[in-house]
Amino acid sequence: MPDPLPFPVSLDRPLVFFDLETTGLRVGEDRIIELAVVRLAPSGDVTEKERRFNPGIPIPPEATEVHGITDADVADEPAFAQVARALADFLDPCDLAGFNVRRFDLPMLLAEFRRADVDFDPGGRRIIDVQQIFHNEERRDLSAAVRFYLDRELEDAHSALADIRATAAVLGAQLERYPHLPRDLEGLDRYCDEIAPFETEVDRWFATEDSGARLFRRGKHRDRSLDEIAALHPDYLQWMLGLDDLDSTVKEVVEEALNRTRTR
DSSP: OOOOOOOSSOOSSOEEEEEEEESOSOTTTOOEEEEEEEEEOTTSOEEEEEEEOOOSSOOOHHHHHHHOOOHHHHTTSOOHHHHHHHHHHHHTTOEEEESSIIIIIHHHHHHHHHHTTOOOOOTTSOEEEHHHHHHHHTOOOHHHHHHHHHSSOOTTTTOHHHHHHHHHHHHHHHHHHOTTSOSSHHHHHHHHHHHSOOOOHHHHHEEEOTTSOEEEOSSTTTTSBHHHHHHHOHHHHHHHHTOTTSOHHHHHHHHHHHHHHHTO
8 A cells, every 4th residue: 555645634534536548538429448546545544546448449549649558458458337336336435636527537437437327426525626726826737737836747647647646746735835725625625616616417508497497508599498498399309319429417307308398
């Protein structure tokens, strides 16, 4: 087990830093090929895990140029679905942290869990995005963050474990450098939420009113009620359901609206 990390925040439950390498950047279509986690326990103990996966689709050359992982490297690795339940159990009691975790890594991880038919709810977790703190305070990338906060170069950039080790170290340095940053995870979670709230694919498509009604946030029916469109323009919702790259959770919401209309 790695040595305990000096960390200037008191933890009331484990905090997991995680990083993904993927076949691309499209959450609905691309797949995880490498996952690394660093789990900090409230006691200060550290657990590190790293795992590669066979994505079941070819890894594009442009993705390999970034992280160096080829089809041959993952040919004998398990599919994500084979370890999804164990991973969800490992993450279940934890808050989450990472670099660009709110906009990319967590949505990608949630998409993989859904494909594996494994429930994993980010609700109720503190989600600390080191990139958001960094960009809000300095506005650069991870390599620059390591240079700026740690006074060294980031070695093995785009190796998931190297990236996430650096991310954990950068967060610790940020907390030491900026005395105005909250010293608890609740406060850091609110800080990140103020910069860019974490949104699911359903959140990106629909705003939810206090009454529970959903309003379109995009498309030609923006600001109109989903139930209204289901009643007046069901063909539009049927078109949405036919989109191959539409997230499955969005399709479920659309189907529920259509079913409500049919039963009235």
